[in-house]
Amino acid sequence: MSVRQEHIRNFCIVAHIDHGKSTLADRIMDVTETVSKRDQKQQLLDSMDIERERGITIKLTPVKMKYNYKGEDYYLNLIDTPGHVDFTYEVSRSLAACEGAILIVDASQGIEAQTLTNVYLALDNDLEILPVINKIDLPSARPEEAKQEIEDVIGLDASEVPLVSAKEGINIEQVIEQVIEKLPHPTGDEDKPLKALIFDSVYDSYKGAISLIRVVDGRVKAGTKIKMFATGKTYEVTEVGIFNPKMIEIDELMAGDVGYLCASIKNVSDTKVGDTITLATGGITEPLPGYKNVMPMVYSGIYPADGAKYGDLKDALEKLQLNDASLLYEPEVSVALGFGFRCGFLGLLHMEIIQERLEREFDLDIITTAPSVSYHVIKTDGSMVEVENPTNLPPQSEIDFMEEPIVRAFLYTPPEYVGTIMELCQDKRGVHIDMTYLDTTRVRIEYEIPLNEIVYDFFDSLKSRTKGYASFDYEIAGYRQSSLVKLDIMLNGEICDALSLIVHKDKAYARGRSIAEKLKEVIPRQMFEIPIQASVGSKVIARETVKAMRKDVLAKCYGGDITRKKKLLEKQKEGKKRMRQVGTVQVPSEAFMTILKFDK
Amino acid sequence: MKNLSVYIHIPFCKSKCAYCDFVSFKCNQDMVKSYIKALCKEIESFDASEYIVDSIFIGGGTPTYLDLQDFKNIIDCIKSNFTLDLCEFTVEGNPNSYTKEKVEFYKSQGVTRLSVGVQSLNDSVLKGIGRIHTARQAQDCLKILVESGLDINCDMMVGLPYQDLSIVKEDFEYIVTSGVSSVSCYSLILEEGTPLFDAVDSGKVSLPTQDQTVDMYDTAKDILEKAGLQRYEISNFGKPCLHNIGYWSLKEYIGFGLSAHSFIGNTRFYNTSDLKKYLDGQDKITEEVLSAEDMRKEYAMLSLRMDSGINISDYIDKFGVDGYQKLLNEIDNDKRFYDISDKAIAIKSEFIYMSNSLIANLI
Numbered sequence: 001m002s003v004r005q006e007h008i009r010n011f012c013i014v015a016h017i018d019h020g021k022s023t024l025a026d027r028i029m030d031v032t033e034t035v036s037k038r039d040q041k042q043q044l045l046d047s048m049d050i051e052r053e054r055g056i057t058i059k060l061t062p063v064k065m066k067y068n069y070k071g072e073d074y075y076l077n078l079i080d081t082p083g084h085v086d087f088t089y090e091v092s093r094s095l096a097a098c099e100g101a102i103l104i105v106d107a108s109q110g111i112e113a114q115t116l117t118n119v120y121l122a123l124d125n126d127l128e129i130l131p132v133i134n135k136i137d138l139p140s141a142r143p144e145e146a147k148q149e150i151e152d153v154i155g156l157d158a159s160e161v162p163l164v165s166a167k168e169g170i171n172i173e174q175v176i177e178q179v180i181e182k183l184p185h186p187t188g189d190e191d192k193p194l195k196a197l198i199f200d201s202v203y204d205s206y207k208g209a210i211s212l213i214r215v216v217d218g219r220v221k222a223g224t225k226i227k228m229f230a231t232g233k234t235y236e237v238t239e240v241g242i243f244n245p246k247m248i249e250i251d252e253l254m255a256g257d258v259g260y261l262c263a264s265i266k267n268v269s270d271t272k273v274g275d276t277i278t279l280a281t282g283g284i285t286e287p288l289p290g291y292k293n294v295m296p297m298v299y300s301g302i303y304p305a306d307g308a309k310y311g312d313l314k315d316a317l318e319k320l321q322l323n324d325a326s327l328l329y330e331p332e333v334s335v336a337l338g339f340g341f342r343c344g345f346l347g348l349l350h351m352e353i354i355q356e357r358l359e360r361e362f363d364l365d366i367i368t369t370a371p372s373v374s375y376h377v378i379k380t381d382g383s384m385v386e387v388e389n390p391t392n393l394p395p396q397s398e399i400d401f402m403e404e405p406i407v408r409a410f411l412y413t414p415p416e417y418v419g420t421i422m423e424l425c426q427d428k429r430g431v432h433i434d435m436t437y438l439d440t441t442r443v444r445i446e447y448e449i450p451l452n453e454i455v456y457d458f459f460d461s462l463k464s465r466t467k468g469y470a471s472f473d474y475e476i477a478g479y480r481q482s483s484l485v486k487l488d489i490m491l492n493g494e495i496c497d498a499l500s501l502i503v504h505k506d507k508a509y510a511r512g513r514s515i516a517e518k519l520k521e522v523i524p525r526q527m528f529e530i531p532i533q534a535s536v537g538s539k540v541i542a543r544e545t546v547k548a549m550r551k552d553v554l555a556k557c558y559g560g561d562i563t564r565k566k567k568l569l570e571k572q573k574e575g576k577k578r579m580r581q582v583g584t585v586q587v588p589s590e591a592f593m594t595i596l597k598f599d600k
Numbered sequence: 601m602k603n604l605s606v607y608i609h610i611p612f613c614k615s616k617c618a619y620c621d622f623v624s625f626k627c628n629q630d631m632v633k634s635y636i637k638a639l640c641k642e643i644e645s646f647d648a649s650e651y652i653v654d655s656i657f658i659g660g661g662t663p664t665y666l667d668l669q670d671f672k673n674i675i676d677c678i679k680s681n682f683t684l685d686l687c688e689f690t691v692e693g694n695p696n697s698y699t700k701e702k703v704e705f706y707k708s709q710g711v712t713r714l715s716v717g718v719q720s721l722n723d724s725v726l727k728g729i730g731r732i733h734t735a736r737q738a739q740d741c742l743k744i745l746v747e748s749g750l751d752i753n754c755d756m757m758v759g760l761p762y763q764d765l766s767i768v769k770e771d772f773e774y775i776v777t778s779g780v781s782s783v784s785c786y787s788l789i790l791e792e793g794t795p796l797f798d799a800v801d802s803g804k805v806s807l808p809t810q811d812q813t814v815d816m817y818d819t820a821k822d823i824l825e826k827a828g829l830q831r832y833e834i835s836n837f838g839k840p841c842l843h844n845i846g847y848w849s850l851k852e853y854i855g856f857g858l859s860a861h862s863f864i865g866n867t868r869f870y871n872t873s874d875l876k877k878y879l880d881g882q883d884k885i886t887e888e889v890l891s892a893e894d895m896r897k898e899y900a901m902l903s904l905r906m907d908s909g910i911n912i913s914d915y916i917d918k919f920g921v922d923g924y925q926k927l928l929n930e931i932d933n934d935k936r937f938y939d940i941s942d943k944a945i946a947i948k949s950e951f952i953y954m955s956n957s958l959i960a961n962l963i
Contacts, residue, residue, distance in 0.1 A: 551954065560861040565901075569956060570960075
């Protein structure tokens with residue numbers, strides 16, 4: 001082991017949303033006189049408005065900082081982690097690149113859902129955890145109670161916890177010094193063959209896919225021939241470097257270092273997060289543990305509102321995928337919506353991010369179908385098919401049984417909402433697992449809930465029923481057999497494929513009725529009466545009617561102003577164009593989204 | 601020589617109605633004088649050598665607001681600049697601006713048709729849309745007009761605030777016995793920027809629903825047709841207005857005055873709606889030049905407003921068999937809403953009040 005490595009600390013900061021992760025990172029960089037991370041944010045990720053607006057930390061590139069402590073220079077590599085449940089796997093790989101983690105606890109809010117999720121993830125990766133209590137400047141701060149929670153709930157010694165205000169820059173040095181004092185340094189072997197972990201990747205239009213790596217053993221430099229374990233592909237390294245926070249090319253990355261590597265890799269999907277890099281010849285034979293090929297959990301159809309924009313949508317998805325290997329898409333055709341894509345996402349937030357980026361960055365008008373999950377359909381001949389699009393469900397006669405994904409949900413709430421949360425979870429077919437009083441003000445409730453209930457309106461319902469006080473996190477717990485049925489919606493007697501859903505049979509009636517009611521409101525009156533029917537198999541379970549339109553005329557044309565009249569008709573025609581033709585019925589785009597809307 | 605319709609716009613009113621978004625306003629006599637001057641200048645500058653004028657329509661605004669001399673100046677100007685062979689000469693006005701004296705004067709000037717904006721014969725309804733006349737004044741006015749022996753058209757509205765079926769029924773039963781030769785029945789179109797729009801928008805005034813409005817229209821239609829005033833266009837009943845039929849059959853027309861529209865050759869023009877610019881003599885602005893295909897589409901769009909629909913042999917004369925084939929393809933999906941014979945294609949009577957939805961598919 002080298003003295004060099006004794007002067008390196010690789011760490012990350014974990015926190016619940018809004019507990020001050022980015023601000024603390026900024027202050028640490030101020031104190032170590034590194035370029036502000038905010039500039040970096042602007043520079044690298046200007047377009048990711050959505051995450052910023054939602055207060056969800058953007059995935060930042062790691063940054064290498066220098067700090068002189070007791071007369072010696074230390075190199076601190078801060079690796080950022082995305083702050084949302086959808087990206088748990090990516091978080092876990094970032095953590096795996098570190099030896100320690102700073103855990104931020106908000107002095108007034110205490111421990112929240114993601115605080116604990118992150119603690120468990122950090123512990124799973126054998127990280128040393130350094131708790132800090134932030135926002136002590138707030139009048140509502142109760143640092144002693146937060147300390148108590150850290151000891152009681154997490155079981156960490158809180159006697160030396162730094163009490164900081166990242167916003168006011170209070171006690172930041174103490175945090176840095178504890179990082180040096182308390183977090184372990186890397187202990188790799190520089191002379192062993194290369195073993196490096198890819199914890200992230202970014203796409204650069206000049207350099208191609210860039211791997212962000214943590215070198216565990218060995219060394220790598222330009223010219224090194226490397227191999228990726230997951231894909232088996234080999235490359236010649238063209239450049240290595242570090243982030244300060246701009247990319248700075250250096251000669252060599254060695255055991256313990258964090259940096260980047262370019263090797264003319266065309267596609268981010270060839271540099272998979274969690275994969276291990278070794279030498280193309282004479283490399284190691286066993287990769288680092290923990291690699292997973294990430295599978296999407298939530299699916300939805302994305303269609304251009306204007307069918308002619310199919311090519312634009314395809315280009316946009318291609319571009320997004322360059323930077324986001326977890327976005328999957330494949331072409332799909334809907335009778336109602338025409339040509340589009342079935343897209344797979346890590347979770348609901350990921351789905352929303354992609355949808356919003358398509359609309360904002362690519363200026364596309366899109367129609368999204370109700371989110372679905374991947375069902376296991378076991379057919380009578382014993383074979384299993386995965387169904388992500390309700391339309392592709394095999395005929396009932398060929399189905400032996402079906403399985404649906406279940407999540408383990410962790411909910412954190414003030415005690416007064418326990419009743420309402422349990423009611424909500426029961427309503428969502430949840431199975432109660434556990435309930436713990438963390439202290440007098442907060443309760444942790446654990447449920448197993450089918451994912452298809454979560455993707456419907458769980459977040460919104462939870463927020464509205466607890467006035468935003470409850471927080472929520474989940475992990476996939478596996479598949480379970482379930483009585484599922486396909487709910488079809490018929491407009492004027494014809495099934496509209498884009499509105500079909502797979503639901504639990506006990507939910508079919510209520511969902512069918514609510515969808516029919518909502519459609520009645522959004523489908524405009526047309527020249528004939530339109531029956532809206534919800535059906536399961538051949539059985540109609542709900543019916544509404546859109547009455548026939550009776551009046552659609554223009555005012556008198558004063559003084560022969562025909563052009564104005566024509567323009568109004570053209571506007572009407574444009575409006576029609578934006579509608580989708582389902583059989584004889586014109587259906588406005590928003591109708592396809594209405595069924596996503598949350599029931600009061 | 602070609603036939604031409606002439607439209608003259610008089611943008612003055614004693615008071616602006618709450619639903620009106622046309623170019624009209626209150627103004628003083630000096631401004632009226634300058635306007636007439638500019639108007640006559642515009643008329644004189646038009647090269648009318650290839651045309652015979654067969655219809656004149658003086659609309660507004662309130663043309664009857666003008667005093668007799670001003671009115672005569674306009675007529676004289678038209679007479680000196682155009683060759684006239686009039687089949688129809690219409691003047692529009694409001695119930696309380698028609699007088700016996702004015703009516704006789706119009707008659708002496710060759711006017712054949714007088715149109716009056718009655719809108720409703722219920723005082724609360726009239727008040728609700730900001731009309732300045734009462735039901736009684738309208739009835740008295742109708743008597744004067746009918747006595748003149750000219751063709752009288754009465755503008756009525758449905759779908760108004762405070763209006764209901766029984767009010768509509770009373771209104772139209774009165775109208776059909778009044779001796780008018782034609783009735784226009786419009787449903788209120790709420791236009792942004794009007795006081796009524798704001799009142800409805802803020803919830804201060806409520807309008808009848810779509811269904812109620814159509815019931816009112818249907819009631820009016822029944823009463824009118826039973827009295828022998830057959831519908832010939834979505835909103836028009838009784839003796840057809842040749843001037844308007846000109847608009848609906850792509851006939852050439854020239855509009856003089858503020859914001860007036862023209863269609864000459866294959867080009868649509870309009871005048872500025874900025875009074876100052878108009879008085880300064882701003883030229884007509886070209887709106888669009890219609891291609892043969894545009895003409896074909898507009899012809900269908902306009903003819904289908906009429907109960908008689910598209911006359912197939914006229915259509916083939918104008919646009920050829922190919923054009924006709926195109927039209928048949930365009931209506932193919934909507935066939936069930938049309939009456940198609942070997943002579944004409946018309947929107948079925950029960951769907952004519954939804955004609956926009958059908959016509960939008962043709963343009």
